[in-house]
Structure formats: structure tokens, C-alpha cells
Amino acid sequence: MTTTASLDAVSKHYRSVAALDRVDLALSPGITGLLGPNGAGKTTMLRVMATVLRPDAGSVRLLGRDPTDPEARTEIRRRLGYQPQELGFPRGFSAFAFVNYMAVLKEWTDRDARTAEVRRALELVGLGDVATKRISRLSGGQRRRVALAQALLGTPELLVLDEPTTGLDPEQRASLRGVLADIAASSTMVISTHQTEDVAALCNRVVVLDAGRVHFDGTVPELVSLAAGKVWMAHDPDPSALASWRTASGRHRNVGEHVPTGAKLVEPSLEDAYLLLRGARDEASHDRHTTEVAS
Amino acid sequence: MSTHVLPTDLRAWVLGEADGIVSLSVEQHVMHCSDCQRAVADTMAAPPAPGAAPTTPAAAAPDLTLVWQAVRESLEVPRVSLLERLLSRLGLPPADAMLVAAAPALRGSWLCAVALAVSFAVGGAVSARTGSSGLFLVLAPLVPVVGVAAAFGPEAGPALEQESSAPYPLARLILLRTAAVLLAALPVVVVGQLAFPQHVAWSWLLPALGFTATVLGLSPWFGPWRPALFVSVLWVVATGAAARVATVTAVLAPRFLVLYTVLLLAGPVVLVLRARRLGTIGRISS
Numbered sequence: 383m384t385t386t387a388s389l390d391a392v393s394k395h396y397r398s399v400a401a402l403d404r405v406d407l408a409l410s411p412g413i414t415g416l417l418g419p420n421g422a423g424k425t426t427m428l429r430v431m432a433t434v435l436r437p438d439a440g441s442v443r444l445l446g447r448d449p450t451d452p453e454a455r456t457e458i459r460r461r462l463g464y465q466p467q468e469l470g471f472p473r474g475f476s477a478f479a480f481v482n483y484m485a486v487l488k489e490w491t492d493r494d495a496r497t498a499e500v501r502r503a504l505e506l507v508g509l510g511d512v513a514t515k516r517i518s519r520l521s522g523g524q525r526r527r528v529a530l531a532q533a534l535l536g537t538p539e540l541l542v543l544d545e546p547t548t549g550l551d552p553e554q555r556a557s558l559r560g561v562l563a564d565i566a567a568s569s570t571m572v573i574s575t576h577q578t579e580d581v582a583a584l585c586n587r588v589v590v591l592d593a594g595r596v597h598f599d600g601t602v603p604e605l606v607s608l609a610a611g612k613v614w615m616a617h618d619p620d621p622s623a624l625a626s627w628r629t630a631s632g633r634h635r636n637v638g639e640h641v642p643t644g645a646k647l648v649e650p651s652l653e654d655a656y657l658l659l660r661g662a663r664d665e666a667s668h669d670r671h672t673t674e675v676a677s
Numbered sequence: 678m679s680t681h682v683l684p685t686d687l688r689a690w691v692l693g694e695a696d697g698i699v700s701l702s703v704e705q706h707v708m709h710c711s712d713c714q715r716a717v718a719d720t721m722a723a724p725p726a727p728g729a730a731p732t733t734p735a736a737a738a739p740d741l742t743l744v745w746q747a748v749r750e751s752l753e754v755p756r757v758s759l760l761e762r763l764l765s766r767l768g769l770p771p772a773d774a775m776l777v778a779a780a781p782a783l784r785g786s787w788l789c790a791v792a793l794a795v796s797f798a799v800g801g802a803v804s805a806r807t808g809s810s811g812l813f814l815v816l817a818p819l820v821p822v823v824g825v826a827a828a829f830g831p832e833a834g835p836a837l838e839q840e841s842s843a844p845y846p847l848a849r850l851i852l853l854r855t856a857a858v859l860l861a862a863l864p865v866v867v868v869g870q871l872a873f874p875q876h877v878a879w880s881w882l883l884p885a886l887g888f889t890a891t892v893l894g895l896s897p898w899f900g901p902w903r904p905a906l907f908v909s910v911l912w913v914v915a916t917g918a919a920a921r922v923a924t925v926t927a928v929l930a931p932r933f934l935v936l937y938t939v940l941l942l943a944g945p946v947v948l949v950l951r952a953r954r955l956g957t958i959g960r961i962s963s
Contacts, residue, residue: 434841456844464842470835478753480836486772487843487850493771497754511709513753532839542842 385410385443386540386570387431392440393594394426401426402437403594413566415581415602416574417656418591424574425467425544427591431572432464432542445540460489463538465529467545467574471517477504477528478513484532503531506561508554522549527558534565541571547580559583578653588652590659598659602652609650609658613637616645624661625654637661682706682713684720691720704748717741760857769853776845777853811925815916818885819909825855825889826905848949855893859886884928887937888912890944897951 387409394402401423416424429435430442433449445461447454471480481500490496504513507527512520517528526549533541546562547555555577562571562584575581581588581602588605590598598605614636619626623638636642637654638661682690682703689695690703707713718741757775764774841847888908895904912928919927 429838432842434838456846459842459844462842464839466838468838470837470839472836476753476755479755482755483776484836484839484843486775487840487845489772489844491770491772497750501753529839 386445387572388443389427389430390441390443392427392430392437392442394423394430394435394437400594402430404440405591405594405596407589407596407599409570409572411566411568411570412586413562413571413573413584414587414589415585416572416589416591417576417578417581418574419660421593422591423594424591426594428464428542428544428572428574429466431540432462432466433458434464434466458540460536461539463533463535463541463543465526465533465543465546469525469529471525471528473518474516476514476516477509477520477524477531480517480528481532481535485535488535490535499535500531503534504528506534507531508557523551523554526550527554530558537565537569539569541565541569543571543573545574545576547575547577555580578651578656582652590656592660605655605659606650606652607655609637609655611647612639612658613648613650613654614642614645615648616642618642620645625657681710682716684716687713687716688720691717704752708748708752717744773849773853776850777857811916811920814881814925814928815913817881818888818912821859821885822888822892822905822908824859825892826901848951851893851896851948852945855889859889881929883934883937883941884912887940887944890941892944894940894944894947894951897948 385408387407389405389407391404391406392402393400393404403423405423405427407427416427418424426435430437431444433444433455436450442449444458447458449455449458472483475483478500481503482496485496485500490499501510501513504510507530509524509527509531512524517525520528526546530543530546533543543562547558550558559580562573565571566584573580573584585602588598588600588602589596590605598608614620614623615629615633616636617633619628619634620636620638620640620642622640623636623642625637626634629635635648635654636645637650637657686695686699686703687707690700695703707717721741758778761771761774761778764777765771769777840850891908892901892904895907916925916928919925
């Protein structure tokens with residue numbers, strides 16, 4: 383399959399902290415979900431892929447070009463859409479005015495064509511009715527969709543979206559998933575999220591990042607299969623489980639190797655698998671720390 | 678009570694006979710009301726009222742799509758501002774003019790620069806009356822520096838990350854905004870300085886432009902405020918030292934004017950080259 387974006391031994395440090403530590407990744411058309419705890423390096427990776435941050439080491443190729451070359455970078459940006467995690471909007475702009483402003487920066491110089499494209503992008507994210515409202519008067523979810531609308535201008539070939547569904551209500555999220563799935567049919571999309579259900583619903587591939595390193599890279603079913611035979615429903619929480627929580631039925635869902643007394647084995651979900659992966663890593667790092675202290 | 682547009686108002690609006698206030702209310706309501714949209718379509722399709730002036734076939738059945746397009750256009754698309762029109766008249770491409778005029782970071786900073794310049798000009802005039810042009814010389818070159826720093830603060834605007842991922846060159850955007858700040862700040866200060874002795878006239882412009890260029894050149898590394906502060910402190914110390922040793926105008930000696938010229942030429946070049954290499958400027962590049 384065609385590789386649209388690739389990272390080869392990419393590292394980025396903020397002072398002594400490694401936000402990315404020799405990351406290798408190759409992305410193909412379709413949707414790749416990026417999971418990981420806060421501080422895992424997801425946003426740094428997406429900034430690198432959006433050409434707004436240069437790595438300290440390693441090489442990046444986007445849409446067949448090297449972003450360190452100024453001409454190639456401009457060409458990449460012509461075919462790239464980026465929604466950052468931290469949203470900032472100029473004061474006093476309406477949703478339409480902001481997306482229109484971004485369209486000018488994206489070289490939509492013809493006024494009529496630009497107006498039509500801005501409308502299309504706003505309609506696509508369901509903001510057609512509030513296009514004239516000031517961004518400062520929009521809800522958090524609507525602001526996020528304004529940022530998404532500017533990313534969708536020109537139907538980019540590479541879409542980099544940092545937490546696109548944060549702040550959206552369930553109905554908006556479902557609708558947005560439909561939009562993103564349609565767009566992904568003809569582009570490469572990478573989305574960072576804390577919502578495992580978004581990944582399960584949308585992504586052909588999932589990458590789990592932690593402490594700047596890739597800890598899992600595969601399909602959603604492959605990640606889910608890691609938790610097969612390790613998710614139990616029991617009357618009581620299992621203290622030795624990696625994760626345990628009370629469900630709506632009143633029973634406890636326990637994720638881990640240990641079999642609680644009287645428990646029933648259930649089908650794992652993506653969230654179970656992610657928690658298992660995270661828990662195993664925390665446990666390993668705890669064991670390593672204990673060994674280091676003991677020695 | 679009905680929440681829809683009165684049929685008489687709707688008909689008047691369709692026929693173009695409604696006044697401005699009624700038109701605005703009808704437009705805003707009809708944009709979001711499917712019932713009234715149907716009523717508009719029905720009104721347009723309906724035969725003219727008895728006694729009404731005969732209409733041409735085109736007038737009797739206007740293209741509904743075009744009508745909606747015009748309504749949306751008037752409501753959604755931001756109007757071309759006076760500054761934008763002026764910049765376009767001066768030969769700036771329309772897209773560049775729009776970027777300069779529309780950036781609210783600039784708008785705020787632009788107003789700030791003008792306010793600074795006006796207050797400074799007033800202060801300068803007062804100091805001139807008391808026979809002290811030294812204060813003017815100390816402060817005049819710093820006004821555009823502060824204006825430029827304000828234009829990019831905090832850290833080059835709230836939408837920097839989104840702007841950085843667009844193909845439009847960020848250095849060009851910053852230079853355009855700087856030019857607009859200078860356009861706003863310099864004329865007012867120039868008017869203010871007309872009240873001062875001839876030997877000071879215009880000579881402060883060169884350090885002003887040189888320092889502004891220095892702020893631009895250093896901004897990819899340090900942001901705009903730290904270089905602005907550095908330059909300001911350095912200038913105040915230099916003029917203070919000159920005043921103690923001889924006269925404050927010693928900072929305008931030919932050898933210093935050469936230095937200001939070098940800064941003026943080097944600053945934008947450094948900015949463009951650095952921005953080209955980094956691909957971005959400001960907080961996200963660090």
C-alpha cells in the first residue's frame with residue numbers, strides 16, 4: 383500500500399524530556415488513531431506531521447516530500463489539513479470570517495471560489511447555521527468544529543487532527559465520525575484522541591504512544607485481541623486487576639491476568655485492551671523502579 | 678402568537694419594497710425557517726395581485742437560488758474594510774490586503790500603536806514647549822518597536838499554529854503586519870516631531886526602523902517582546918550616556934547611522950531566512 387507519511391527514528395526533546403524517542407511510523411490512506419495518556423507525545427508527533435515543528439533527529443517524509451526543504455514544505459502544506467489541539471481564534475471573528483481568513487492563507491485567492499469552499503467546509507462540520515456568529519459566542523464543541531472546518535478546506539490529502547471529537551456531545555460525535563469516514567475514503571487521516579470508541583468506530587489502524595515511544599501499532603482487532611481471555615465480570619472488584627470498575631449492571635469489570643472468584647469471562651473491548659497495555663507498562667515500569675531501588 | 682414573518686412583510690421583501698429594517702429581520706428569519714422559505718417560494722410563484730404593475734417574465738419568477746445566494750452573501754461574507762480597500766488601491770494584492778486588514782491581532786495592535794503614537798506626540802509637544810527635545814529623541818524610535826512587538830504578541834497571535842500549517846509564508850505575513858503598524862505609528866509621530874528643532878528632525882526615523890527590523894530579526898528565536906525590551910533598554914542607556922558625556926544627539930552621529938542602516942537591512946533578511954528554515958515562528962518552534 384502507498385505510504386503517504388513516514389517518520390524514521392524521529393526524536394524531539396523539550397529540554398531533558400523526550401517527547402518523541404526514535405519513533406518509526408509509516409501511514410497509508412485511511413484513518414490511523416493515535417492513543418496514549420497525556421504527555422505521551424501525541425501532540426508533538428502530530429505537530430511534526432503538520433510541518434509546524436521540526437524534530438531534533440530523524441527524518442520525515444510527507445506526501446512523498448521532505449518537509450525540511452522550504453519548497454517541498456510549501457507543497458506539502460497545500461495538500462495538508464491540520465486541526466491543532468490548542469485552539470486559538472482571533473478576537474471578533476465570526477466562524478465564516480475565520481475560515482475565510484484561513485482560506486486566504488491556503489491560497490484560495492478567487493473570492494467567489496473561496497466563499498463557496500468556506501461554506502462547503504462549514505456545512506460539512508454542521509456549522510452552516512451559525513456561520514455568522516462570533517466564535518467567542520460559540521460553544522466549545524462548535525469552536526472545535528470551526529478549527530476542523532479550516533482543516534478540511536480544499537479536501538486535503540493528508541489530514542492531521544488533534545482531538546477532533548473533544549467537547550462534542552454524542553450526537554455531534556456520531557455525525558462527525560460519518561464526515562471523517564467519508565473524507566478518509568480518499569485521504570490519509572491521523573487523529574489523536576482519548577476516546578477509544580472513536581478509534582473503534584473509525585480507524586483501520588491504531589498506534590499507542592507512551593513516553594514518546596510506539597508501544598503498539600496494528601489494527602483495532604489486533605489490539606483488542608491482546609485482551610482476549612483477560613476481561614472478567616464479577617460481583618466484586620478485583621484488587622489484583624490492572625483496571626476494575628463498576629458497570630451499569632452493578633457488576634464489576636476486571637481487566638487483568640488474575641481470574642476473580644466466581645467471575646465470568648467476557649468479550650474484550652478496545653478500551654479493555656488499551657487499559658491492559660497501559661497497565662502492563664505501568665507495572666513493568668514499577669517493577670523496574672523497585673528493582674533499581676533494591677539494588 | 679406567530680413566530681413567522683407576516684405575509685405582507687414577506688411579500689414586500691420578495692418584491693424589493695421592504696425598508697432596511699424589515700428586510701434585515703426577514704432575511705435573518707428566513708435563513709433558518711423552512712416554513713418561511715416555502716412561503717417565499719410560493720409568493721414568487723404566485724400571480725401578481727390585481728391592479729399590480731405588469732411584470733416581465735423574469736421579474737415574475739426570479740431564480741430562487743440566486744436570491745438565497747445574495748441573502749447569504751450579504752449576511753455571511755465579511756465586508757471589505759476601508760483599510761483593505763486602501764491597501765488594494767496602493768497596489769497590494771487583494772489577498773494580502775485582506776490578511777493585513779482582517780487579522781484582529783493586528784487590529785488590536787494597530788489601534789494600540791496609533792494610541793501610543795498619539796499620546797507620545799502629545800507628550801513630545803509638551804516637552805518641546807519646555808525646550809527639551811532630548812526626551813523626544815529618547816522615546817521616538819521606541820514607539821514603532823513597541824507597536825511591532827504588540828502586533829505579534831502574545832507570541833505571534835492566537836491562531837499561530839493553524840496559520841503555520843498553511844502554505845502562505847509566515848514571514849511575509851509578519852512583514853505585512855509590521856508594515857501596517859509602521860503605517861499607523863510613523864505618520865503621527867512624524868507630525869509630532871515637526872515641533873522640534875531642525876537638527877533632530879527625521880534623524881530618529883533611522884534608529885526607529887533599524888530597531889524595528891532588529892525585533893523582527895530576533896523574533897524567531899526569542900519572540901517579539903524580549904528583543905523589544907532589549908532594544909529599548911539599550912537605547913535608553915545609550916541616549917542617557919550620550920547626554921551625560923556630551924549631548925543626546927551624539928547617538929545620531931554618522932557612524933551610528935550606519936549601524937542603524939545595517940540593522941534595518943539585516944533584520945528582515947534574517948527573519949525571512951530563519952522562517953524559511955524553521956517553517957514556523959514563535960512558541961511552537963521552540
